Amino acid sequence: MKKWALLLILSCAALLLSNPVQAETKVPNLRWLSEIESVPIPPAWDGVWSLEDSIYDCDDNFIATESILDTLCGGKDVNSAPPGNPLEFSCTGTATATEIHVTCTGGFVIAGDCQYNVVSQVDGTISGTSYHLQIRSNVTYTGTDPPCGFLQNKCTRTSSYGTRIGPSPSLYCATPVFPSTWGSVKARYR
Numbered sequence: 001m002k003k004w005a006l007l008l009i010l011s012c013a014a015l016l017l018s019n020p021v022q023a024e025t026k027v028p029n030l031r032w033l034s035e036i037e038s039v040p041i042p043p044a045w046d047g048v049w050s051l052e053d054s055i056y057d058c059d060d061n062f063i064a065t066e067s068i069l070d071t072l073c074g075g076k077d078v079n080s081a082p083p084g085n086p087l088e089f090s091c092t093g094t095a096t097a098t099e100i101h102v103t104c105t106g107g108f109v110i111a112g113d114c115q116y117n118v119v120s121q122v123d124g125t126i127s128g129t130s131y132h133l134q135i136r137s138n139v140t141y142t143g144t145d146p147p148c149g150f151l152q153n154k155c156t157r158t159s160s161y162g163t164r165i166g167p168s169p170s171l172y173c174a175t176p177v178f179p180s181t182w183g184s185v186k187a188r189y190r
Helices: 002-018 030-035 179-188
Strands: 047-057 062-072 088-095 099-111 114-127 130-142 154-166
Touching: 062 154
Parallel strands: none
Antiparallel strands: 047 062, 047 154, 088 099, 099 114, 114 130, 130 154
C-alpha cells in the first residue's frame, strides 16, 4: 500500500508536469485515506475494492467515468512521499470505521514562480461491503512565469462508489522494507 501511494503520487506528478490542464481530473479515491499522515487506515476499509467513479466539473458538467481496482490495508500508517517528490500533500481530518472527512492541500513548482496548488475535500461513508465518497478538488495556478499564463484554474467533483470484492492480500499488506535496503544487498553481491 505504501508503494501504491508513492506510485500514485509520482504518477500524478508526472501527469501534472506533462499536461497540467488534463491531470486534475484524475482524482484519487480511496487512496486519499493513504495520504493522511499519522492516521491509520481503519480496519473496516481493508480489502480489495472495485471502484466506479463519475467525474464532473463543479458546475455539475460531466467530464469522465473511470473503473479501477484499489487495495487498502487496514491498521497501517502510511507515510508521506519521500524527500524530493515534487508533489507534496498535507492532509488533516478523520477516518473512522464508518466515515471519512479529510481536507488535503498540496502543490509543487511547475517552473520559475509558476505554482500548481490543489485543495481537496473528501467526505464519505462505508457500510459493509460498499462505500460512497464525494471528492471536491480546486486546482489553482499562481505566478507569472510560463506556463502559468496559459493554465486555467479548475474545480472538479468526483462521486466514487466502491464495492469490496475481497480481503487485502496478506503479503501486499505486510510491512515493506526500504528499497535502499534491497539495493544495498544487491550491490554487495554483484
